[in-house]
Amino acid sequence: MTKKNVIEKIWENHVVNRTEGKPDLLYIDLHLVHEVTSPQAFEGLRISGRRVRRPDLTYATMDHNVPTIDRHIINDQVSKKQIETLEQNCREFGIELADIDHPDQGIVHVIGPQLGLTQPGKTIVCGDSHTSTHGAFGALAFGIGTSEVEHVLATQTIWQQRPKTLQIKVNGKLGFGVQSKDIILAIIAKFGVNAGTGYIMEYTGEAIRDLTMEQRMTICNMSIEAGARAGLISPDQTTVEYLRGRRYAPQGEEFEAAAAKWLALATDEGAAYDKTLEIDATEIEPQMTWGTNPSMGSGISGTVPSPDQFEREADKESVRLALDYMGLEAGTKLTDIPVDFVFIGSCTNSRLSDLRAAAEVAKGRKVQGNVTAIVVPGSQTVKQQAEAEGIDKIFMEAGFEWRDSGCSMCLAMNDDVVPAGKRCASTSNRNFEGRQGNGARTHLVSPTMAAAAAVTGHFTDVRELSSVNL
Amino acid sequence: MQPINQFTGVVCPLNRTNIDTDQIIPKQFLKRIERQGFGQFVFYNWRFDEEGNKREDFIMNKPQYEGAEILVAGENFGCGSSREHAPWALLDYGFRIIIAPSYADIFYNNSVKNGILALKLTEEEVAVVMERSKEEGYRLHVDLEKQSVNDENGFVAHFDIDPYWKKMLLNGWDEISVTLTEEDYIRQYEEKVYGQQYS
Ligand code: SF4
Numbered sequence: 001m002t003k004k005n006v007i008e009k010i011w012e013n014h015v016v017n018r019t020e021g022k023p024d025l026l027y028i029d030l031h032l033v034h035e036v037t038s039p040q041a042f043e044g045l046r047i048s049g050r051r052v053r054r055p056d057l058t059y060a061t062m063d064h065n066v067p068t069i070d071r072h073i074i075n076d077q078v079s080k081k082q083i084e085t086l087e088q089n090c091r092e093f094g095i096e097l098a099d100i101d102h103p104d105q106g107i108v109h110v111i112g113p114q115l116g117l118t119q120p121g122k123t124i125v126c127g128d129s130h131t132s133t134h135g136a137f138g139a140l141a142f143g144i145g146t147s148e149v150e151h152v153l154a155t156q157t158i159w160q161q162r163p164k165t166l167q168i169k170v171n172g173k174l175g176f177g178v179q180s181k182d183i184i185l186a187i188i189a190k191f192g193v194n195a196g197t198g199y200i201m202e203y204t205g206e207a208i209r210d211l212t213m214e215q216r217m218t219i220c221n222m223s224i225e226a227g228a229r230a231g232l233i234s235p236d237q238t239t240v241e242y243l244r245g246r247r248y249a250p251q252g253e254e255f256e257a258a259a260a261k262w263l264a265l266a267t268d269e270g271a272a273y274d275k276t277l278e279i280d281a282t283e284i285e286p287q288m289t290w291g292t293n294p295s296m297g298s299g300i301s302g303t304v305p306s307p308d309q310f311e312r313e314a315d316k317e318s319v320r321l322a323l324d325y326m327g328l329e330a331g332t333k334l335t336d337i338p339v340d341f342v343f344i345g346s347c348t349n350s351r352l353s354d355l356r357a358a359a360e361v362a363k364g365r366k367v368q369g370n371v372t373a374i375v376v377p378g379s380q381t382v383k384q385q386a387e388a389e390g391i392d393k394i395f396m397e398a399g400f401e402w403r404d405s406g407c408s409m410c411l412a413m414n415d416d417v418v419p420a421g422k423r424c425a426s427t428s429n430r431n432f433e434g435r436q437g438n439g440a441r442t443h444l445v446s447p448t449m450a451a452a453a454a455v456t457g458h459f460t461d462v463r464e465l466s467s468v469n470l
Numbered sequence: 471m472q473p474i475n476q477f478t479g480v481v482c483p484l485n486r487t488n489i490d491t492d493q494i495i496p497k498q499f500l501k502r503i504e505r506q507g508f509g510q511f512v513f514y515n516w517r518f519d520e521e522g523n524k525r526e527d528f529i530m531n532k533p534q535y536e537g538a539e540i541l542v543a544g545e546n547f548g549c550g551s552s553r554e555h556a557p558w559a560l561l562d563y564g565f566r567i568i569i570a571p572s573y574a575d576i577f578y579n580n581s582v583k584n585g586i587l588a589l590k591l592t593e594e595e596v597a598v599v600m601e602r603s604k605e606e607g608y609r610l611h612v613d614l615e616k617q618s619v620n621d622e623n624g625f626v627a628h629f630d631i632d633p634y635w636k637k638m639l640l641n642g643w644d645e646i647s648v649t650l651t652e653e654d655y656i657r658q659y660e661e662k663v664y665g666q667q668y669s
Binding site: 016017021022023025027036037039040043048050053054064065076078079081082085127128129142143144145146147148150151154155156157159161193194197198224227229293314315317318321411412413420430432433434435438439 | 485486487488490492493496497498500501502503504505515520544545546549550551552553554555557572574575576579580583584632633634645646649650652655656658659660663668669
């Protein structure tokens with residue numbers, strides 16, 4: 001039997017039809033829907049008199065627009081309209097919805113895994129590029145546009161060109177105080193925002209195997225920031241144990257049977273990839289970005305680079321524009337950069353373990369007077385669990401704001417906006433110009449690094465804070 | 471969607487790499503529930519200042535590029551968010567064709583599905599077009615059937631495109647209708663995997 005990697009195995013299992021000269025027609029096992037990229041798709045169905053083929057494989061929530069304080073007061077009429085539109089569409093087409101009052105509401109990429117909807121071997125799509133998150137379970141999960149959302153609603157299939165496969169091997173063990181966010185930021189800084197374009201990636205290696213499911217999700221989440229539509233991790237016992245007992249996962253004996261199937265999907269020993277890139281985990285230090293795309297970053301011991309350090313004209317120009325936007329001088333030590341805002345949240349880093357880690361740093365310390373720091377749990381369930389552990393109190397005593405769940409300051413579509421010219425340490429995934437607000441300056445970091453910045457007022461190597469249990 | 475084959479238009483150069491969809495259409499404009507009307511917001515933060523005044527020094531605001539229908543940009547165009555509002559905005563503003571050395575995967579798919587021809591030229595060829603389009607009234611002629619681009623001063627380039635996408639664009643087909651002709655296969659698959667029929 002030919003040896004296959006996990007990507008090829010899942011792909012082959014889902015081919016509905018393959019014809020020469022055409023992409024493959026793939027069946028979709030789970031379609032997640034949210035309020036921003038779906039209204040035009042439902043409208044398209046209505047116009048052409050089509051129905052949703054598999055409402056039973058479709059699940060909706062609202063996350064991008066929702067307020068994180070006073071949830072019922074949506075001041076922005078256009079946001080309100082979008083939220084109401086999703087409610088109407090779900091009612092009309094018979095789709096299960098975790099709306100704003102629902103205990104399961106949360107960021108779509110946090111609740112899918114939490115509910116056990118996300119499972120190994122599934123094909124999963126959502127009108128959101130961070131659908132790659134679900135790849136952590138060994139699922140083939142990728143973001144799609146609104147036309148494709150409509151297509152999946154109507155046909156439960158999607159046309160996909162068979163991609164090339166890229167292995168990203170993370171060798172060795174992570175050092176003290178280094179988080180999974182640092183692995184993915186280091187990968188993107190090293191290989192660039194283009195490295196995965198046209199590929200589906202699989203993360204392998206000892207450092208990846210050592211991670212918990214929540215940590216794996218952080219890595220797969222940012223696959224799109226490396227240019228890949230999807231990034232997977234082969235299922236293993238960690239995956240199985242995470243899913244055991246989750247609401248939408250198989251139960252009882254069925255679970256054991258499913259688990260055996262899931263484990264068999266893991267990449268075969270010696271299977272080939274079109275390309276392999278390697279990185280040494282032992283050399284990764286806590287990371288932060290200084291520029292306006294996620295590859296413009298380095299270890300915290302670094303300095304802001306000069307455009308002259310780059311070879312290609314286009315890169316020099318991009319770095320020049322980035323430094324100008326970020327208000328940074330070449331040569332500045334990263335630890336000398338002050339912060340005004342701290343955001344702990346987003347589908348990258350808003351799960352219980354992220355909040356626990358950040359709280360560990362915040363505990364017994366105080367947010368610096370000039371800093372606004374907010375913590376936004378990824379789902380209402382995460383919020384509840386954190387509160388049960390007293391994590392909310394730790395944060396609030398330290399001077400952080402404790403909010404309801406949603407995308408919030410990750411993209412600032414609701415009222416959580418970083419003002420122009422202000423600098424934010426953010427645990428999210430994109431540092432694009434204006435992402436957190438017009439003129440806002442975003443530095444991507446891990447949850448512990450964000451908390452360290454909040455309590456010191458500038459970027460800090462979290463490993464140097466005394467008596468932190470990392 | 472509108473079919474596209476032969477096309478001639480004024481070229482606007484946007485000499486940046488990694489232009490992300492947050493720049494193409496900033497998030498404050500994603501709240502509409504229609505597909506139309508996004509053109510006025512395209513590259514909003516680059517075209518307008520905080521008070522909403524036109525930034526005269528931004529290239530798309532220069533009078534010579536008014537009515538441009540071809541946009542040329544640096545590599546990895548359309549990276550970031552999957553928002554289809556990006557191609558909707560470009561199309562609504564008037565761009566039918568984009569030229570770049572490479573595109574982000576999702577953006578590329580989204581574009582073709584809206585009848586935008588996002589074509590790939592080499593970095594050298596893109597550099598030539600960038601340079602020549604500084605001249606007022608510079609136009610390119612694109613022929614999708616022949617997969618070629620040329621100007622009036624001897625620049626000729628060939629581009630590759632997936633035959634499936636090419637056919638979709640040439641015919642302006644609606645993809646869902648195409649897929650529904652595969653109904654038998656979908657039903658067979660469902661019976662095999664889910665043990666029942668859904669249509
Ligand atoms: S948290 Fe941010 S990146 Fe994640 S789905 Fe929401 S807006 Fe997108």
